[in-house]
Amino acid sequence: MPTPPADPHLPAVHLRPHRNWINDPNGLVFHDGHYHVFFQYNPYAPQHANVHWGHFRSPDLITWEELPVALAPTPGGDDADGCFSGNAISVDGRMLAFYSAHRTDRWWQPVTTAQSYDGGHTWTKRPELLIPQPPADTTMYRDPYVWQHDGRWRMLVGSALADGRGAALLYESDDLEHWTYRGPFHTSAQGDAADPAGWECPQYASFGDRGVLIVSDWTPQGGPSRVTVHTGHEEHGRFTATAPPVRLDHGPDFYAPALLKAPEADRWLLWGWSWEARDGSWAHEAGWAGTLTLPRELTLADDGTVGQRPARELLALRGERVLHRTGHVTKSEPAELGQVSRTFDLTAALTPDTSGTSGLRLITSADGAEHLDITLDPAAGRLTVDRNRASLDPRARPGTYAVSCPAVNVPGTPVELRVVVDRSIAEIYLASGQVLTIRFYPVGDGPWRLQAHTTGAGDTGFTVEAWDLRPSGTHPSPLFARQEQHT
Incomplete structure (x- = not known):
């Protein structure tokens, strides 16, 4: 086959x-x-x-x-x-x-x-x-x-x-x-x-x-x-x-x-x-x-x-660690965190300035026009995921989705996330045990890269690590291969 x-x-x-x-x-x-x-x-x-x-x-x-x-x-x-x-x-x-x-x-x-x-x-x-x-x-x-x-x-x-x-x-x-x-x-x-x-x-x-x-x-x-x-x-x-x-x-x-x-x-x-x-x-x-x-x-x-x-x-799927960044970001300019592959596992601890929103942006086109946003909103007490600009192809479905995140309203308290992205699917896990699953279809020609950003008057602290993920090793059995020849 x-x-x-x-x-x-x-x-x-x-x-x-x-x-x-x-x-x-x-x-x-x-x-x-x-x-x-x-x-x-x-x-x-x-x-x-x-x-x-x-x-x-x-x-x-x-x-x-x-x-x-x-x-x-x-x-x-x-x-x-x-x-x-x-x-x-x-x-x-x-x-x-x-x-x-x-x-x-x-x-x-x-x-x-x-x-x-x-x-x-x-x-x-x-x-x-x-x-x-x-x-x-x-x-x-x-x-x-x-x-x-x-x-x-x-x-x-x-x-x-x-x-x-x-x-x-x-x-x-x-x-x-x-x-x-x-x-x-x-x-x-x-x-x-x-x-x-x-x-x-x-x-x-x-x-x-x-x-x-x-x-x-x-x-x-x-x-x-x-x-x-x-x-x-x-x-x-x-x-x-x-x-x-x-x-x-x-x-x-x-x-x-x-x-x-x-x-x-x-x-x-x-x-x-x-x-x-x-x-x-x-x-x-x-x-x-x-x-x-x-x-x-x-x-x-x-x-x-x-x-x-x-x-x-699933920790065993992690390969090379491609990101390890700690720092602060202000609204004057986003913090460039580095490049990731199309399949990666990320952990983040964000300590937001509660006067504005803050979060991560996954940029998938060279000019930055195509991106997926994960944002903490203290005023609404929630985490939102915005895929409205996550694909340059109009056949992809847009939308913004939210999950309650009370921790974002506690000053000085980091909000911990784990995000697993696998080409066209992202699973976003909060430390509280809540999860949000979303599909998106990047078609941009640039390398994928991450940014941290904020709109608050102060600064947002961040610690972000990311690992490339190895393919899971799925393979057909010999019996399946023979069966496929007849379908």
């Missing part, structure tokens, strides 16, 4: 096949010494159609092997129009995948399964649907998530209720074969029967006697999509939230995250789908669309705050 041409926007360290369509991460599981990441995948084109389950595995979250397609639609079968989202478990020496069987002639996606006894190289589908019909009061039904609780198996299914509420429905089983419906595990607070909103891709993580429920909000009219996180506790099959839901990621390009329980106690990993923020014709020309985020560690603080940070293993 010929090597694909270089694409300056194709991520180098984020997980995705080298071509075609990818969306939701699915079936995340640790099995037989490997982390397995499945994902919705169209092996034929960069568009959402012909949904299969693609498959990567890794022993260390650094080196990834692309295995053959795990699940493919069966012509004329219950999943004839797509093997949609779900999850997987490791049990009795096998991987057991639960997924949504999609057909365009029904509005719901029944739950079914497939299993593998050879580490995910080959799969056998269940001959009949596991849960063929949804409860009577639902208007949307898909995306199973299975886990073990007190010796029994539980399953959440994403749903919309007839009264307009989003819901995660609960099933229980003793043997993974016979499932009993227990009712809603948790629902949204309000509903609108005229324009119902559903919950897709429900995910649940337990931290001792506390729990974190993650849902992807879906509206049939194509309204804004977001991912919300609910914290609380579960009792007798019902989840009680102890705080209002909040956004899991504050960027515009993040959806449908999935959880993986790591082998270490109380360690949860999370991947999300980052879609394209450019015109579909551009993605079609490029031959690929979508990427998974970096693996993140999900944490739950004593005060109930849910946090995220890049998985600790």
Whole structure:
């Protein structure tokens, strides 16, 4: 198979096949010494159609092997129009995948399964649907998530209720074969029967006697999509939230995250789908669309705050340190920090003058006209990311996005950031655990360089370090290479 041409926007360290369509991460599981990441995948084109389950595995979250397609639609079968989202478990020496069987002639996606006894190289589908019909009061039904609780198996299914509420429905089983419906595990607070909103891709993580429920909000009219996180506790099959839901990621390009329980106690990993923020014709020309985020560690603080940070293993991707600058900047002139590659990992501590804004600018064109801004705004108490001038190509989507950052209002207190940029995706992490994911598409011909700037009357202190990132070592297995020759 010929090597694909270089694409300056194709991520180098984020997980995705080298071509075609990818969306939701699915079936995340640790099995037989490997982390397995499945994902919705169209092996034929960069568009959402012909949904299969693609498959990567890794022993260390650094080196990834692309295995053959795990699940493919069966012509004329219950999943004839797509093997949609779900999850997987490791049990009795096998991987057991639960997924949504999609057909365009029904509005719901029944739950079914497939299993593998050879580490995910080959799969056998269940001959009949596991849960063929949804409860009577639902208007949307898909995306199973299975886990073990007190010796029994539980399953959440994403749903919309007839009264307009989003819901995660609960099933229980003793043997993974016979499932009993227990009712809603948790629902949204309000509903609108005229324009119902559903919950897709429900995910649940337990931290001792506390729990974190993650849902992807879906509206049939194509309204804004977001991912919300609910914290609380579960009792007798019902989840009680102890705080209002909040956004899991504050960027515009993040959806449908999935959880993986790591082998270490109380360690949860999370991947999300980052879609394209450019015109579909551009993605079609490029031959690929979508990427998974970096693996993140999900944490739950004593005060109930849910946090995220890049998985600790990713430090091993750092190569040469290309920046190490400490100093101050005033509004009279920005501070030039130096050049970075198109794929880098940056840490920054900014001590802003609270009389104005301050931040970092990633300049990607020789004349400075193309740039991405990350700005601390003390007056608004937030961090903003502005991509309005991040691409000179008008087919790229503009916008400014914000996340609350109370620390910016405390004089003399540094605001700590970690920013991972990978060609066309940036993940911005605050030390508080909040994160903002954004896509951008630089086309300028200059070397990339960083500046620090401020508009305040005083000065802003900064300490900035940056490392080039080595490619993550993704490679196809021999079986996958043979399979590619026939697609």
